[in-house]
Amino acid sequence: xxxxxxxxxxxxxxxxxxxxxxxxxxxxxxxxxxxxxxxxxxxxxxxxxxxxxxxxxxxxxxxxxxxxxxxxxxxxxxxxxxxxxxxxxxxxxxxxxxxxxxxxxxxxxxxxxxxxxxxxxxxxxxxxxxxxxxxxxxxxxxxxxxxxx
Amino acid sequence: xxxxxxxxxxxxxxxxxxxxxxxxxxxxxxxxxxxxxxxxxxxxxxxxxxxxxxxxxxxxxxxxxxxxxxxxxxxxxxxxxxxxxxxxxxxxxxxxxxxxxxxxxxxxxxxxxxxxxxxxxxxx
Numbered sequence: 001x002x003x004x005x006x007x008x009x010x011x012x013x014x015x016x017x018x019x020x021x022x023x024x025x026x027x028x029x030x031x032x033x034x035x036x037x038x039x040x041x042x043x044x045x046x047x048x049x050x051x052x053x054x055x056x057x058x059x060x061x062x063x064x065x066x067x068x069x070x071x072x073x074x075x076x077x078x079x080x081x082x083x084x085x086x087x088x089x090x091x092x093x094x095x096x097x098x099x100x101x102x103x104x105x106x107x108x109x110x111x112x113x114x115x116x117x118x119x120x121x122x123x124x125x126x127x128x129x130x131x132x133x134x135x136x137x138x139x140x141x142x143x144x145x146x147x148x149x
Numbered sequence: 150x151x152x153x154x155x156x157x158x159x160x161x162x163x164x165x166x167x168x169x170x171x172x173x174x175x176x177x178x179x180x181x182x183x184x185x186x187x188x189x190x191x192x193x194x195x196x197x198x199x200x201x202x203x204x205x206x207x208x209x210x211x212x213x214x215x216x217x218x219x220x221x222x223x224x225x226x227x228x229x230x231x232x233x234x235x236x237x238x239x240x241x242x243x244x245x246x247x248x249x250x251x252x253x254x255x256x257x258x259x260x261x262x263x264x265x266x267x268x269x270x271x272x273x
Contacts, residue, residue, distance in 0.1 A: 084155070084156070085159065086156075086159075088160065088163075088254060088255070089254075090160070090164065090253070090254035090259040091252035091259070091260065091262070093164050093167060093252070093259065095163045095164065095167070097163065
Protein backbone atom coordinates (compact mmCIF):
# COMPACT_ATOMS: atom_id res chain seq x y z
CA UNK A 1 0.00 0.00 0.00
CA UNK A 2 1.26 3.43 -0.91
CA UNK A 3 1.83 5.70 2.08
CA UNK A 4 0.06 8.49 0.16
CA UNK A 5 -3.10 6.35 -0.02
CA UNK A 6 -2.89 5.63 3.69
CA UNK A 7 -2.44 9.33 4.49
CA UNK A 8 -5.48 10.08 2.32
CA UNK A 9 -7.55 7.61 4.33
CA UNK A 10 -6.39 9.18 7.61
CA UNK A 11 -7.30 12.63 6.30
CA UNK A 12 -10.72 11.35 5.39
CA UNK A 13 -11.25 10.02 8.91
CA UNK A 14 -10.67 13.42 10.51
CA UNK A 15 -12.18 15.40 7.63
CA UNK A 16 -8.83 17.02 6.89
CA UNK A 17 -9.82 17.66 3.30
CA UNK A 18 -10.14 21.46 3.27
CA UNK A 19 -7.75 23.96 1.78
CA UNK A 20 -5.88 24.54 5.04
CA UNK A 21 -4.49 21.20 6.23
CA UNK A 22 -4.74 20.32 9.93
CA UNK A 23 -1.39 18.54 9.83
CA UNK A 24 1.64 18.88 7.59
CA UNK A 25 2.93 16.19 5.23
CA UNK A 26 5.91 15.68 7.56
CA UNK A 27 3.61 15.12 10.51
CA UNK A 28 1.59 12.52 8.59
CA UNK A 29 4.80 10.76 7.53
CA UNK A 30 6.00 10.71 11.12
CA UNK A 31 2.67 9.23 12.25
CA UNK A 32 2.94 6.38 9.73
CA UNK A 33 6.56 5.60 10.56
CA UNK A 34 5.93 5.54 14.30
CA UNK A 35 2.71 3.54 13.92
CA UNK A 36 4.30 0.94 11.67
CA UNK A 37 7.03 0.48 14.27
CA UNK A 38 4.38 -0.08 16.94
CA UNK A 39 2.50 -2.58 14.75
CA UNK A 40 5.72 -4.52 14.19
CA UNK A 41 6.21 -4.57 17.95
CA UNK A 42 2.66 -5.79 18.64
CA UNK A 43 2.51 -8.44 15.91
CA UNK A 44 6.20 -9.37 15.68
CA UNK A 45 6.16 -8.48 12.00
CA UNK A 46 8.65 -6.69 9.80
CA UNK A 47 6.69 -4.16 7.82
CA UNK A 48 8.79 -1.42 6.25
CA UNK A 49 8.36 1.65 4.15
CA UNK A 50 10.27 1.29 0.91
CA UNK A 51 9.93 3.84 -1.89
CA UNK A 52 6.83 5.43 -0.33
CA UNK A 53 5.17 2.05 -0.10
CA UNK A 54 4.52 -0.27 2.85
CA UNK A 55 5.96 -3.74 2.27
CA UNK A 56 5.11 -6.54 2.48
CA UNK A 57 1.40 -5.93 1.81
CA UNK A 58 -0.43 -5.43 5.12
CA UNK A 59 -2.98 -8.10 6.01
CA UNK A 60 -6.39 -7.10 7.38
CA UNK A 61 -5.38 -7.26 11.04
CA UNK A 62 -2.19 -5.28 10.55
CA UNK A 63 -4.01 -2.68 8.51
CA UNK A 64 -6.73 -2.22 11.14
CA UNK A 65 -4.11 -1.97 13.86
CA UNK A 66 -2.11 0.54 11.84
CA UNK A 67 -5.19 2.72 11.32
CA UNK A 68 -6.10 2.80 15.01
CA UNK A 69 -2.50 3.28 16.17
CA UNK A 70 -2.11 6.12 13.67
CA UNK A 71 -5.25 7.75 14.99
CA UNK A 72 -3.85 7.52 18.52
CA UNK A 73 -0.72 9.40 17.44
CA UNK A 74 -2.67 11.80 15.27
CA UNK A 75 -5.09 12.78 18.02
CA UNK A 76 -2.13 13.15 20.38
CA UNK A 77 -0.53 15.65 17.99
CA UNK A 78 -3.80 17.50 17.51
CA UNK A 79 -4.29 17.75 21.27
CA UNK A 80 -0.90 19.39 21.61
CA UNK A 81 -1.53 21.60 18.62
CA UNK A 82 -4.84 23.06 19.84
CA UNK A 83 -3.88 23.16 23.52
CA UNK A 84 -2.77 26.78 23.22
CA UNK A 85 -5.92 27.97 21.44
CA UNK A 86 -7.45 31.05 22.99
CA UNK A 87 -10.60 33.06 22.42
CA UNK A 88 -10.50 36.58 21.06
CA UNK A 89 -12.61 39.32 19.53
CA UNK A 90 -11.46 41.52 16.68
CA UNK A 91 -13.95 43.96 15.25
CA UNK A 92 -17.19 42.04 14.76
CA UNK A 93 -15.39 38.67 14.71
CA UNK A 94 -15.57 36.64 17.87
CA UNK A 95 -13.53 33.42 17.83
CA UNK A 96 -13.54 30.73 20.49
CA UNK A 97 -11.69 27.48 19.74
CA UNK A 98 -10.81 26.71 23.34
CA UNK A 99 -13.07 23.64 23.43
CA UNK A 100 -11.14 21.91 20.66
CA UNK A 101 -8.55 20.58 23.10
CA UNK A 102 -11.13 18.61 25.07
CA UNK A 103 -12.71 17.29 21.85
CA UNK A 104 -9.34 15.94 20.63
CA UNK A 105 -8.62 14.60 24.11
CA UNK A 106 -11.91 12.66 24.04
CA UNK A 107 -11.06 11.27 20.60
CA UNK A 108 -7.57 10.35 21.79
CA UNK A 109 -9.00 8.43 24.73
CA UNK A 110 -11.54 6.66 22.48
CA UNK A 111 -8.83 5.54 20.05
CA UNK A 112 -6.59 4.36 22.90
CA UNK A 113 -9.44 2.23 24.22
CA UNK A 114 -10.18 0.95 20.70
CA UNK A 115 -6.49 0.06 20.30
CA UNK A 116 -6.61 -1.86 23.55
CA UNK A 117 -9.72 -3.77 22.44
CA UNK A 118 -8.21 -4.71 19.10
CA UNK A 119 -4.95 -5.79 20.66
CA UNK A 120 -6.85 -7.85 23.22
CA UNK A 121 -8.59 -9.69 20.39
CA UNK A 122 -5.60 -10.01 18.05
CA UNK A 123 -2.85 -10.66 20.52
CA UNK A 124 -4.44 -12.47 23.48
CA UNK A 125 -1.14 -13.05 25.26
CA UNK A 126 -0.86 -9.35 25.88
CA UNK A 127 -2.49 -8.76 29.20
CA UNK A 128 -3.93 -5.58 30.61
CA UNK A 129 -0.75 -4.70 32.45
CA UNK A 130 1.06 -4.29 29.13
CA UNK A 131 -1.11 -1.45 27.93
CA UNK A 132 -2.60 1.47 29.65
CA UNK A 133 -6.33 1.60 29.24
CA UNK A 134 -7.43 5.17 29.67
CA UNK A 135 -10.89 5.52 31.16
CA UNK A 136 -10.59 9.24 31.63
CA UNK A 137 -7.89 11.79 32.04
CA UNK A 138 -6.87 12.47 35.60
CA UNK A 139 -8.47 15.50 37.13
CA UNK A 140 -7.47 17.26 40.34
CA UNK A 141 -8.90 15.76 43.47
CA UNK A 142 -10.92 18.26 45.44
CA UNK A 143 -11.07 17.61 49.15
CA UNK A 144 -13.59 19.38 51.28
CA UNK A 145 -12.12 21.06 54.28
CA UNK A 146 -14.31 20.82 57.32
CA UNK A 147 -14.54 23.69 59.73
CA UNK A 148 -13.06 21.85 62.73
CA UNK A 149 -9.63 21.26 61.18
CA UNK B 150 -0.88 39.24 26.58
CA UNK B 151 2.15 38.97 24.32
CA UNK B 152 1.55 37.06 21.11
CA UNK B 153 4.28 34.95 19.55
CA UNK B 154 4.39 34.12 15.82
CA UNK B 155 2.28 30.98 16.37
CA UNK B 156 -0.39 32.99 18.21
CA UNK B 157 -0.41 35.60 15.44
CA UNK B 158 -0.86 32.89 12.84
CA UNK B 159 -3.73 31.50 14.93
CA UNK B 160 -5.36 34.95 14.97
CA UNK B 161 -5.25 35.49 11.21
CA UNK B 162 -5.98 31.85 10.29
CA UNK B 163 -9.04 31.75 12.56
CA UNK B 164 -10.61 34.83 11.00
CA UNK B 165 -9.64 33.68 7.48
CA UNK B 166 -11.45 30.43 8.21
CA UNK B 167 -14.63 32.29 9.16
CA UNK B 168 -14.52 34.49 6.05
CA UNK B 169 -13.75 31.55 3.74
CA UNK B 170 -16.74 29.67 5.12
CA UNK B 171 -19.03 32.11 3.26
CA UNK B 172 -17.73 30.60 -0.01
CA UNK B 173 -17.83 33.90 -1.88
CA UNK B 174 -14.90 35.50 -3.67
CA UNK B 175 -13.91 38.76 -5.28
CA UNK B 176 -11.39 39.51 -7.96
CA UNK B 177 -9.21 42.54 -7.29
CA UNK B 178 -7.83 44.55 -10.21
CA UNK B 179 -5.58 47.55 -9.80
CA UNK B 180 -5.37 50.52 -12.12
CA UNK B 181 -1.90 50.96 -13.54
CA UNK B 182 -0.45 53.64 -15.77
CA UNK B 183 -2.78 55.49 -18.07
CA UNK B 184 -2.84 54.05 -21.55
CA UNK B 185 -2.12 56.26 -24.50
CA UNK B 186 -5.18 58.26 -25.53
CA UNK B 187 -7.37 56.43 -27.98
CA UNK B 188 -8.65 58.07 -31.14
CA UNK B 189 -11.83 58.86 -29.29
CA UNK B 190 -9.74 60.97 -26.98
CA UNK B 191 -10.62 59.01 -23.82
CA UNK B 192 -7.98 57.82 -21.45
CA UNK B 193 -8.31 54.46 -19.77
CA UNK B 194 -6.10 53.01 -17.08
CA UNK B 195 -4.92 49.46 -17.63
CA UNK B 196 -6.12 47.12 -14.91
CA UNK B 197 -3.78 44.51 -13.49
CA UNK B 198 -5.37 41.48 -11.88
CA UNK B 199 -4.02 41.31 -8.32
CA UNK B 200 -5.79 38.16 -7.19
CA UNK B 201 -8.96 36.40 -6.13
CA UNK B 202 -9.79 36.42 -2.43
CA UNK B 203 -12.52 35.02 -0.15
CA UNK B 204 -14.98 37.59 1.17
CA UNK B 205 -17.89 37.94 3.51
CA UNK B 206 -20.65 40.25 2.31
CA UNK B 207 -22.11 42.29 5.14
CA UNK B 208 -25.88 42.49 5.09
CA UNK B 209 -26.67 46.11 5.93
CA UNK B 210 -29.82 48.20 5.70
CA UNK B 211 -30.02 50.88 3.00
CA UNK B 212 -29.75 53.44 5.81
CA UNK B 213 -26.50 51.94 7.12
CA UNK B 214 -25.04 51.75 3.62
CA UNK B 215 -26.02 55.36 3.04
CA UNK B 216 -24.36 56.33 6.31
CA UNK B 217 -21.14 54.66 5.18
CA UNK B 218 -21.46 56.13 1.70
CA UNK B 219 -21.18 52.67 0.20
CA UNK B 220 -23.16 50.50 -2.20
CA UNK B 221 -21.80 47.34 -0.65
CA UNK B 222 -19.69 46.49 2.39
CA UNK B 223 -17.54 43.37 2.44
CA UNK B 224 -14.87 41.87 4.69
CA UNK B 225 -11.73 40.02 3.62
CA UNK B 226 -8.68 38.49 5.31
CA UNK B 227 -5.97 40.69 6.75
CA UNK B 228 -3.41 39.52 4.18
CA UNK B 229 -5.54 40.52 1.19
CA UNK B 230 -3.76 42.80 -1.26
CA UNK B 231 -6.36 45.53 -1.69
CA UNK B 232 -6.32 49.32 -1.47
CA UNK B 233 -8.49 52.32 -2.24
CA UNK B 234 -9.38 52.86 -5.91
CA UNK B 235 -8.86 49.18 -6.74
CA UNK B 236 -11.55 47.62 -8.90
CA UNK B 237 -13.45 44.70 -7.42
CA UNK B 238 -15.58 42.17 -9.31
CA UNK B 239 -18.14 40.15 -7.36
CA UNK B 240 -20.54 37.80 -9.14
CA UNK B 241 -20.26 39.82 -12.33
CA UNK B 242 -20.88 43.19 -10.64
CA UNK B 243 -18.15 45.81 -10.73
CA UNK B 244 -17.18 48.05 -7.83
CA UNK B 245 -14.48 50.51 -6.83
CA UNK B 246 -12.93 50.44 -3.37
CA UNK B 247 -13.76 53.67 -1.58
CA UNK B 248 -12.50 52.86 1.91
CA UNK B 249 -10.42 50.18 3.63
CA UNK B 250 -10.78 49.75 7.38
CA UNK B 251 -8.33 47.25 8.89
CA UNK B 252 -9.23 45.47 12.14
CA UNK B 253 -6.14 44.88 14.24
CA UNK B 254 -5.82 42.59 17.25
CA UNK B 255 -2.59 41.63 18.97
CA UNK B 256 -0.56 43.42 16.36
CA UNK B 257 -2.17 41.40 13.57
CA UNK B 258 -4.54 42.69 10.91
CA UNK B 259 -7.08 39.94 11.33
CA UNK B 260 -9.40 41.22 8.60
CA UNK B 261 -10.42 44.32 6.69
CA UNK B 262 -13.78 45.93 6.12
CA UNK B 263 -14.08 47.36 2.62
CA UNK B 264 -16.59 49.95 1.44
CA UNK B 265 -17.41 49.55 -2.24
CA UNK B 266 -19.08 51.89 -4.69
CA UNK B 267 -20.61 50.72 -7.93
CA UNK B 268 -18.33 51.27 -10.90
CA UNK B 269 -20.55 53.46 -13.06
CA UNK B 270 -18.11 53.26 -15.98
CA UNK B 271 -19.52 49.78 -16.60
CA UNK B 272 -23.01 51.29 -16.92
CA UNK B 273 -24.48 48.88 -14.38
